[in-house]
Amino acid sequence: MIIGVPKEIKNHENRVALTPAGVMTLSQQGHTILIEQDAGTGSGFPDTDYEQAGAELVNEAGVIWQRSDMVMKVKEPLPEEYGYFREGLLLFTYLHLAAEPDLAEALTTHKVTAVAYETVEKDGTLPLLTPMSEVAGRMAAQIGAQFLERPKGGSGVLLSGIPGVKRGRVTVIGGGVVGTNAAKIAMGLGADVTIIDLSPERLRELDDLFGTEINTLMSNPLTIAQAVKESDLLIGAVLIPGAKAPKLVTEEMVRTMHPGSVIVDVAIDQGGIVETIDHITTHDDPTYTKHGVVHYAVANMPGAVPRTSTIGLTNVTVPYASLIAAHGIHEAVRRQPGLLKGVNTAGGFVTYEAVARDLGYTSKDPLAALGG
Ligand SMILES: NC(=O)C1=CN([C@@H]2O[C@H](COP(=O)(O)OP(=O)(O)OC[C@H]3O[C@@H](n4cnc5c(N)ncnc54)[C@H](O)[C@@H]3O)[C@@H](O)[C@H]2O)C=CC1
Numbered sequence: 001m002i003i004g005v006p007k008e009i010k011n012h013e014n015r016v017a018l019t020p021a022g023v024m025t026l027s028q029q030g031h032t033i034l035i036e037q038d039a040g041t042g043s044g045f046p047d048t049d050y051e052q053a054g055a056e057l058v059n060e061a062g063v064i065w066q067r068s069d070m071v072m073k074v075k076e077p078l079p080e081e082y083g084y085f086r087e088g089l090l091l092f093t094y095l096h097l098a099a100e101p102d103l104a105e106a107l108t109t110h111k112v113t114a115v116a117y118e119t120v121e122k123d124g125t126l127p128l129l130t131p132m133s134e135v136a137g138r139m140a141a142q143i144g145a146q147f148l149e150r151p152k153g154g155s156g157v158l159l160s161g162i163p164g165v166k167r168g169r170v171t172v173i174g175g176g177v178v179g180t181n182a183a184k185i186a187m188g189l190g191a192d193v194t195i196i197d198l199s200p201e202r203l204r205e206l207d208d209l210f211g212t213e214i215n216t217l218m219s220n221p222l223t224i225a226q227a228v229k230e231s232d233l234l235i236g237a238v239l240i241p242g243a244k245a246p247k248l249v250t251e252e253m254v255r256t257m258h259p260g261s262v263i264v265d266v267a268i269d270q271g272g273i274v275e276t277i278d279h280i281t282t283h284d285d286p287t288y289t290k291h292g293v294v295h296y297a298v299a300n301m302p303g304a305v306p307r308t309s310t311i312g313l314t315n316v317t318v319p320y321a322s323l324i325a326a327h328g329i330h331e332a333v334r335r336q337p338g339l340l341k342g343v344n345t346a347g348g349f350v351t352y353e354a355v356a357r358d359l360g361y362t363s364k365d366p367l368a369a370l371g372g
């Protein structure tokens with residue numbers, strides 16, 4: 001199979017879909033790997049490392065999209081890349097389609113088979129989302145702490161407090177991978193941490209994990225309203241796989257926060273859980289202030305720590321790429337049924353039910369859409 005890796009073009013997206021180690025694995029299995037020049041530079045992988053690993057360097061993204069059977073990316077294609085879509089192309093990347101209606105339309109119009117990292121399942125987990133959620137969760141606490149500083153527009157609260165001065169309060173809504181990692185770092189910074197989740201089982205697990213060091217609360221509008229009001233830092237970490245995130249934090253709730261408090265909505269890639277976040281922000285211009293509260297809504301947070309993120313991501317994606325490249329997508333999803341859950345579009349249809357529901361498509365069974 002010919003596998004192509006274009007350079008990422010999203011703002012400050014320095015990750016790359018394959019490392020030289022991934023290239024070597026796949027090329028030793030007999031596949032041809034096309035890498036766009038400079039694609040790995042931001043992650044600390046020079047072109048020469050790719051060449052030594054067996055890749056063919058290409059200096060034009062269009063050539064990669066045209067020649068490849070499977071294009072591997074990190075982030076969703078941007079509108080300037082939609083022109084490369086064609087029938088027969090297999091795209092393997094993060095997509096977050098419920099928040100990207102134009103992309104869904106372009107993929108279905110051109111009958112691209114698009115496999116989204118974030119909806120691939122294994123043993124009840126999302127194995128291709130997990131490492132980036134670990135990164136973003138850890139970053140959320142440190143970014144929040146930074147924007148609480150007065151010169152950054154924050155209230156001037158130091159999360160740890162000091163002897164004689166109380167600690168800052170951090171509320172994390174959603175206690176999955178992002179939430180747990182955010183809580184871990186916030187606790188490490190000395191904050192008073194509360195995690196809110198909808199699942200009693202998850203709350204029990206968190207209690208077992210952290211003991212009395214954190215507060216756990218059941219998710220409902222009243223609990224959320226009270227916790228938001230008291231928070232110096234609020235972290236959004238809810239996920240309903242594939243679907244648009246529910247708006248759990250209303251504008252009214254945000255108005256009750258102290259001036260200079262900070263919201264980091266990690267769930268922004270699925271649309272976000274905060275009503276006052278009406279647009280995605282970028283690493284270049286990561287925050288804006290509304291009702292006196294600093295809002296951070298960057299949808300590619302791990303892109304800022306590309307060395308760690310690229311290695312973490314490709315550790316988990318390469319085995320799936322290898323399976324697809326060896327057997328083709330039809331046989332790969334038969335051998336690894338959780339991969340079928342990753343198929344979001346095929347044959348001109350949306351094939352992931354939550355995405356179809358949120359975007360107003362009629363969902364088609366992915367196996368049928370792949371041609372049985
Ligand atoms: N902005 C960025 O750069 C990044 C964003 N993400 C996003 O972060 C979000 C969270 O991801 P993960 O932690 O991996 O998901 P996860 O599935 O591990 O955790 C989600 C948690 O939300 C909880 N939940 C669902 N409905 C809830 C409700 N109404 N109230 C409270 N909790 C509720 C679930 O019980 C679960 O514990 C996803 O949207 C993911 O795509 C992940 C990585 C990077």
Ligand SMILES: CC(=O)C(=O)O
Pocket residue numbers: 075094096118129132133269299300301302303
């Ligand atoms: C999960 C995702 O979209 C990211 O890591 O950018």
